[in-house]
Amino acid sequence: MATALRPDPTFYPNPRLAQKAPPETFAYVVAFDPNRAVPDRLAVVDVDPGSSTYGRIVFEAEATHTGDEFHHFGWNACSSHLCPNAPHPHVERRYLIVPGLRSSRIYVFDTKPEPKKPRLVHVVEPQEVAERAGYSRPHTVHCGPEGIYVSALGNAEGKGPGGVFLMDPETFAVLGRWEIDRGSQYFAYDFWWHLGHDTLVTSEWGTPDMFENGLIPELILGAKYGRRLHFFDLHKRRHLQEIDLGDKYQLVFELRPAHEPTKAYGFVNCVLSLEDLSSSIWLWRRENGKWAAHKVITIPAEPADPDLLPPVLKPFKAVPPLVTDIDLSVDDRFLYVSCWGTGQFLQYDVSDPMNPKLTGELRIGGIATRAPHPADPSRPLNGGPQMVEVSRDGRRIYFTNSLYGAVDPQFYPEGIEGWMVKVEADPEGGMRFDERFFVRWPAPHRPHQIRLEGGDASSDSYCYPS
Amino acid sequence: MSAELAPWLLVAGLGAFHGLNPAMGWLFAVALGLHRGSGRVVGWAMLPIALGHAASVLLTVALFLALGVVLELAIVQRAAGLVLLAWAFWVFRRGHPRRVRVGMTTGAAGLFLWSFTMASAHGAGLMLLPALIPICFADASNVLPHLAETTSRGLLVVLVHSGAMLLVTAAVSFLVYRVVGVAILRSAWINLDLVWALALALTGLWLVVA
Numbered sequence: 001m002a003t004a005l006r007p008d009p010t011f012y013p014n015p016r017l018a019q020k021a022p023p024e025t026f027a028y029v030v031a032f033d034p035n036r037a038v039p040d041r042l043a044v045v046d047v048d049p050g051s052s053t054y055g056r057i058v059f060e061a062e063a064t065h066t067g068d069e070f071h072h073f074g075w076n077a078c079s080s081h082l083c084p085n086a087p088h089p090h091v092e093r094r095y096l097i098v099p100g101l102r103s104s105r106i107y108v109f110d111t112k113p114e115p116k117k118p119r120l121v122h123v124v125e126p127q128e129v130a131e132r133a134g135y136s137r138p139h140t141v142h143c144g145p146e147g148i149y150v151s152a153l154g155n156a157e158g159k160g161p162g163g164v165f166l167m168d169p170e171t172f173a174v175l176g177r178w179e180i181d182r183g184s185q186y187f188a189y190d191f192w193w194h195l196g197h198d199t200l201v202t203s204e205w206g207t208p209d210m211f212e213n214g215l216i217p218e219l220i221l222g223a224k225y226g227r228r229l230h231f232f233d234l235h236k237r238r239h240l241q242e243i244d245l246g247d248k249y250q251l252v253f254e255l256r257p258a259h260e261p262t263k264a265y266g267f268v269n270c271v272l273s274l275e276d277l278s279s280s281i282w283l284w285r286r287e288n289g290k291w292a293a294h295k296v297i298t299i300p301a302e303p304a305d306p307d308l309l310p311p312v313l314k315p316f317k318a319v320p321p322l323v324t325d326i327d328l329s330v331d332d333r334f335l336y337v338s339c340w341g342t343g344q345f346l347q348y349d350v351s352d353p354m355n356p357k358l359t360g361e362l363r364i365g366g367i368a369t370r371a372p373h374p375a376d377p378s379r380p381l382n383g384g385p386q387m388v389e390v391s392r393d394g395r396r397i398y399f400t401n402s403l404y405g406a407v408d409p410q411f412y413p414e415g416i417e418g419w420m421v422k423v424e425a426d427p428e429g430g431m432r433f434d435e436r437f438f439v440r441w442p443a444p445h446r447p448h449q450i451r452l453e454g455g456d457a458s459s460d461s462y463c464y465p466s
Numbered sequence: 467m468s469a470e471l472a473p474w475l476l477v478a479g480l481g482a483f484h485g486l487n488p489a490m491g492w493l494f495a496v497a498l499g500l501h502r503g504s505g506r507v508v509g510w511a512m513l514p515i516a517l518g519h520a521a522s523v524l525l526t527v528a529l530f531l532a533l534g535v536v537l538e539l540a541i542v543q544r545a546a547g548l549v550l551l552a553w554a555f556w557v558f559r560r561g562h563p564r565r566v567r568v569g570m571t572t573g574a575a576g577l578f579l580w581s582f583t584m585a586s587a588h589g590a591g592l593m594l595l596p597a598l599i600p601i602c603f604a605d606a607s608n609v610l611p612h613l614a615e616t617t618s619r620g621l622l623v624v625l626v627h628s629g630a631m632l633l634v635t636a637a638v639s640f641l642v643y644r645v646v647g648v649a650i651l652r653s654a655w656i657n658l659d660l661v662w663a664l665a666l667a668l669t670g671l672w673l674v675v676a
Contacts, residue, residue, distance in 0.1 A: 005657050013648040082651055084494035085580060086566040090657045145566045196501055198569035235569045261570070262501055463570065464648045465500045 002170075007089035010454040011079045015259040015330050016466035018079065021392045024453040025051070026058070026116055028073075029420060030098055031445035034405040036067035041445055042098060042109055044116050045420065047398070047437075047452075055422075055437040061118050063107055068100025069405055072387075072449045074141030075459055076108075076148055076169040080195060083463035086145040091169055095121070096451065097148055099138035102212065102405070104129055106138055106150075108172050115453065122172050130156035132174040133165035137208050140190050143169065144461065145234075149178060151191045154208040162188025162207065164200075179232065183239025187226040190254050193234050195463050196261030199291075200232040201284070203252045203268055214406040217312060223247040223274060229284060231291050243293045245282065248274050252282075256328040256335070256458070258353075262465045265353050267296075267335055269323045277301035277316060279323035281337065283353050297356050299323060302342050304368040310413045319367045322411070324403055325387050329394040330457050334359070334425065338385035340403055341411065343369050345385040345423070347431050359429030364421065365401055367411055373421060375438040383408075383416040389450040390457035397423040397431070402446035418446040473597035477623050480593050481630025483665070484519065485638065487658045488651075489588070490631070491515035491581050492639040499643050501570055508643050512635050514574040518581025519590065520628035524621075526591025531602060531620045535613065539603055543673050546595050550670030553589040558663040588662060593669050596676070598623055 012018035025048035032040040044059040063070070076095040081088040096109040096118060104126035109118040129135055135152030142149045148167040155161060163185070164178040179185075187204035194201070204226020205211060210219060219225055227249045231241040245252060250272045257266030265285035273280060281297035301318040313319065322341030328334070328350070335356065337346040343366020348356040363371040370380035383401030390397050400420045402408055408416050418441030422434040441447050451459060484490050495515060499508035533542045568580040585591070601623055602616045642650060 002657070003660065005660075007652055007655050009652070011652070013651050017649055017652070082655075084488070084497040085568050085570070085572075087489045087493065089651070089655050090659070145569075196570050198571045235567050464497055 002088065002090035002092070004090040004092060007082065008077065008091070008093050010093045011082050011089060012460070012462065013079070013082050013464040014462050014466045015332070018392050018455070018460060018462065019330050019394065021454060023393065023396070024391055024456070026453050027389075027398060028096060028118070028451045029400065029447045030070035030073055030449055031418065031441060031447045032068070032070045032405060033066065033444045034408065034415075034446060035444055038444065039063040039066050040068050040070040040100070042070070042096065042118055043447070044118070045439060047396075047422065049436070055439055057439065057442070059117050061109060061120055063100070064120070064123060065103065065105060067103055068105055068107075069102035070098055070448060071101040071404070072140050073098040073451065074148070075143050075451070075455075076172075078143040078455060079460040079462050080144050083145055083195060093455070095172070097141045097150070097167070097172070099141065099150065101137055101139060101153075104136040104138060124167075124172060124174060128174050129165070133177050135163060135165050135177065137162070139188070142192060142461070144193065145195070147175065149191070151188050151202070153188050153205060158208045160207040161186040164188070164191055164202070178237060179239070180237040181239055183230070184242050185230040185239055187228075189226060189252070192255045192257050192266075193461065194257050194261070194264060194266070195234075195461050196465070197264050197286070198234045199240070200234045201255050201257065201266065202230045202232070203255050204228050205251060205253070211404070212406060214410050220250050220272065221274065223250060225250045226252055227270075228252065229268065229293060241291050243284065243291060245270060245293065249280070250274060253324060254326050256326055258332045259328070259330050259457075259462060260332055260466060261462055263332065267326060267328060267350070267353075269326045269337070271322055271324055272320060277318055277320035279321040279339065281323070281326065281335070281356070285353070294354065296354060297337070297348065299337070299339060299344070299346070302368070308368045310367065310411055312410055313367070322384075327388045327390050327397075327457055329390050330392050331394055334394065334429070336388050336390060336397055338388050338399060340384040340386050342366050343371050343384040345399065347425065347429065349429055360425070360431040362423065362431065362433060364433075373419070373438045374433050374435045381417070381419065382412050382414065383419070387449045389452060391452055392455060392457065394457075395425055395427070397425055398450050398452075399423075400447040400450060402448055408446070416446055417441070417443070420447050420450070469600075473600045474626060476597040477594060477601075477627045478630040480597075481627040482634045484585070484590055485631040485634030487662070488655060489584060489658070490519065490590070490635070491584070492635040492642070494577065494580070495635065495639045496643045496648065497570065499639075500648070505640075505643060508639050509636070511577055512632065512639060514577040515581040516628055516632040516635065518578040519585045519631055520624055521578070522582045522585035523591040523594065523627055524624045525586075527594065527598060527620050527624055530595055530598060531616060534603055535616070539599070543595075543599060543676070546592070547670045547673030550589065550592050550595070550666050550673060553592060554663045554666035554670055557588060557659065557666060589666055593665060594623060594627060596669055596672050
């Protein structure tokens with residue numbers, strides 16, 4: 001039993017209260033070694049503007065093995081523990097669950113008693129995940145009503161189907177496969193839910209053999225990668241509905257449901273259109289008792305000199321935007337879009353979710369542009385905006401520049417030099433780089449997902465309407 | 467206070483204690499009211515919640531009375547005490563429940579089932595046993611001739627307990643829904659599971675030694 005006397009102070013019943021949370025003073029960032037020669041790391045970055053070490057890595061904890069490929073990660077517990085149907089408010093938000101996407105090993109770091117010095121306290125070996133859940137390649141981590149939910153891209157043999165499994169939020173034991181009936185779902189990638197509508201949503205990438213040695217162009221051109229959304233009953237754990245975005249669309253990635261639990265809609269990015277190399281953002285929403293999806297944003301490819309392009313893109317004479325991550329502010333008003341190919345970082349006002357309005361655009365890195373950061377305008381950068389995280393009050397946005405070890409060199413053949421940046425957002429729209437914040441990541445590691453102190457826009461879900 | 471009244475006050479007091487616990491239902495009623503934008507939903511939701519609670523308590527009370535009639539009461543009482551101690555330990559040690567079957571789109575049947583499960587898992591009915599003994603087995607040597615009265619008194623215990631639980635559930639949920647709002651959860655939601663485990667353990671101990 002949780003023995004805390006009061007709820008964890010970082011839990012909020014609704015999104016409106018969460019927006020009033022104190023600003024984060026540090027961030028956790030996972031970083032991996034693309035050469036798989038030294039262990040991956042969990043870094044702590046100082047994001048307190050008043051601190052003397054602002055914008056610097058102040059601590060790093062190491063994995064016990066090499067080649068794990070730290071990628072996404074999450075908390076053992078969060079605001080969903082206040083939910084009335086499964087109340088566990090006295091469990092602490094304390095442990096970071098960090099899966100190795102390549103090794104299937106899951107590391108657990110304790111952020112107490114010293115939050116800026118997380119300690120490795122538990123390791124779940126890949127065999128436990130395989131034996132108890134029948135899965136491998138753990139990806140997204142979310143804290144929810146039945147414990148820690150983790151999506152997995154492969155089955156125990158490293159093939160399909162992928163799915164979701166559960167872990168205990170206090171003992172970290174793998175409890176087993178989550179879905180009782182997966183229906184037509186085969187590929188896995190991201191997942192999240194609508195707590196107010198008892199619905200879990202999943203998206204699709206592919207099986208491990210389709211990405212662990214890089215993307216396979218023939219499979220993309222044949223539309224063989226994932227292109228569907230799946231909707232499950234969150235409590236019955238049964239597949240309810242599939243939405244196929246169509247055979248022109250490949251790689252359906254990050255799911256960002258509205259935080260407000262009464263709103264039955266969310267946004268998902270599709271990385272590539274086979275017609276014109278554009279990326280797109282889709283809105284899923286409840287319509288007449290079913291789920292439906294609409295393309296609401298299209299981001300076109302940009303023509304480019306083939307001499308500037310990697311072999312895979314030369315024939316197209318264009319840079320695809322490669323939208324590989326999006327994030328929705330806690331007030332559900334602004335959607336942030338990372339274009340890893342072109343180097344654009346876009347802000348849309350999605351107050352009217354069917355009609356997003358572009359309200360801000362920045363450029364950094366990019367396959368052809370190599371745009372610099374204002375902190376050092378003469379230095380071209382590679383990689384592009386990728387994993388993005390938004391503070392709970394919506395005022396600060398952070399992102400890093402690496403996608404995935406095996407895919408990075410297909411688009412940035414010279415090797416990505418890691419960095420992390422911070423953007424300040426205007427409450428009414430518009431944004432600018434914080435010139436004081438540019439973390440040049442120490443080689444050989446490359447940074448990936450970011451988690452902010454106390455929670456952020458993609459860590460918590462809420463049961464109570466604002 | 468008369469010795470006759472004391473156990474009834476305990477039955478009602480425990481009903482109030484159970485009603486006060488957010489995990490027993492008032493919070494679910496509030497959340498459903500907020501979701502569906504209606505204070506009437508808060509009132510509607512607490513009926514199946516109270517019925518589910520009552521059903522769970524009824525089951526425990528019926529089982530105890532049946533055993534008390536058939537077997538030696540002293541033995542049943544001590545056995546029940548041991549069950550309570552074990553239950554207290556389980557409530558204390560239990561981690562996160564493994565299965566959540568009812569969510570925010572649920573109807574009356576789901577709420578009934580949810581409340582029944584929550585009350586049963588928390589051993590809500592077990593806490594009533596010390597009060598049940600003086601009320602139903604005042605003359606333990608002579609139960610059989612008064613079976614009808616024992617039964618009706620047992621039913622009255624369930625009614626009084628559940629009535630008190632419903633009253634407190636109603637009061638707290640309307641207060642939170644109409645006046646203070648769910649922000650109060652952040653500060654006022656003390657760890658009642660700890661108090662609960664302690665209450666079970668003390669009840670168990672009393673049954674064993676009394």
